[in-house]
Amino acid sequence: MALIRWEQFDPVGSMLALQEELGRALRNPAFNLGLSAYGAYPPINLFDDGEGLVVMAELPGVEPASVNLVVQRNTLTLTGSRPRDEAKEPGAFHRREREFGEYSRSIQLPEGLDLEKTSARFEAGVLTVKIPKSPEAKPRQIAVESA
Amino acid sequence: MMPEQEIATREKQEVQGAEKTRAGRYFVPAVDIRENENELKLWADMPGVAEKDVEVSLNDGMLTIIGKVSPAVYDKLSPLYTEYNVGNYFRQFELNEDVDETRIKARMRNGVLEVELPKRERARPRRIEVTTA
Numbered sequence: 001m002a003l004i005r006w007e008q009f010d011p012v013g014s015m016l017a018l019q020e021e022l023g024r025a026l027r028n029p030a031f032n033l034g035l036s037a038y039g040a041y042p043p044i045n046l047f048d049d050g051e052g053l054v055v056m057a058e059l060p061g062v063e064p065a066s067v068n069l070v071v072q073r074n075t076l077t078l079t080g081s082r083p084r085d086e087a088k089e090p091g092a093f094h095r096r097e098r099e100f101g102e103y104s105r106s107i108q109l110p111e112g113l114d115l116e117k118t119s120a121r122f123e124a125g126v127l128t129v130k131i132p133k134s135p136e137a138k139p140r141q142i143a144v145e146s147a
Numbered sequence: 148m149m150p151e152q153e154i155a156t157r158e159k160q161e162v163q164g165a166e167k168t169r170a171g172r173y174f175v176p177a178v179d180i181r182e183n184e185n186e187l188k189l190w191a192d193m194p195g196v197a198e199k200d201v202e203v204s205l206n207d208g209m210l211t212i213i214g215k216v217s218p219a220v221y222d223k224l225s226p227l228y229t230e231y232n233v234g235n236y237f238r239q240f241e242l243n244e245d246v247d248e249t250r251i252k253a254r255m256r257n258g259v260l261e262v263e264l265p266k267r268e269r270a271r272p273r274r275i276e277v278t279t280a
Contacts, residue, residue, distance in 0.1 A: 039155055040155075040156060041153070041155055043156045043230040044231075045226065045228070045229040045231060045233075046226070047221075047224035047225060047226050047227060048224070049223050049224050049225075053227075059257075060193065060194040060257065060258035060259050061259045062257060063257065064257070082154065085190070089181070089183070090183050091181040091182055091183035092181065092182055093180065093181050093182075094180040094181070095178050097177040097178050098179050098190060098192050099154045099157075099177070100154070101153050102154065103153065103154050123197075124194065124255070124257070124258045125192070125195065125196075125257045126258065
């Protein structure tokens with residue numbers, strides 16, 4: 001069997017590029033995804049991991065403890081601020097491309113999630129929120145008995 | 148105090164120019180560079196990059212920054228909706244200043260790379276003692 005290496009194949013890259021195209025089409029106001037305007041910060045990716053919904057957001061330079069995450073009535077809200085980290089020291093800037101300030105983002109969650117079991121992790125500037133499906137929403141195998 | 152400004156998302160730009168021998172997508176990290184009389188300091192936003200996956204090198208006055216994201220994170224995930232791309236980071240700077248390579252320090256914190264590039268100390272004027280024969 002031929003071995004496909006990650007670097008050659010890059011499924012995430014091509015997958016996300018495709019999704020980006022799709023997203024552009026879906027940003028058309030004719031589609032209502034219940035998501036905030038594009039360009040809002042932080043940018044969010046939504047995934048299905050088989051167990052439920054995974055929400056990922058890129059928040060570089062943000063302290064994990066400062067992230068304010070609230071789930072209420074099928075709305076997930078993410079607020080906080082990214083303070084400047086270099087202001088105190090003297091010197092002149094040659095480049096200033098990074099963004100600082102406050103952020104606030106809300107997304108509508110689909111039905112059938114067990115919000116009580118929401119968990120969140122912050123690692124290397126990326127927030128990952130996992131919300132499992134509620135037991136009722138999971139496919140259930142029904143044993144078929146013979147008469 | 149000025150009211151805090153709201154942040155807007157800018158779409159990630161893919162690295163242009165010379166192709167890397169390894170495939171995979173590379174994006175341009177947003178960077179701040181500040182200089183004072185003692186040092187140059189650089190910050191690069193590279194969310195998703197762990198400390199062990201960062202490479203900082205200085206070669207012939209060319210500073211190279213590479214950050215790799217772990218694809219394993221996305222192993223079991225199928226996307227439903229995406230707003231940002233995931234890929235590695237790459238950026239290069241030609242340094243005009245005389246930097247002391249032996250004293251460069253780099254650290255990664257919450258997805259931000261911080262690099263300290265101390266300037267080389269200028270050769271001090273030396274006084275030559277004149278002795279009588």
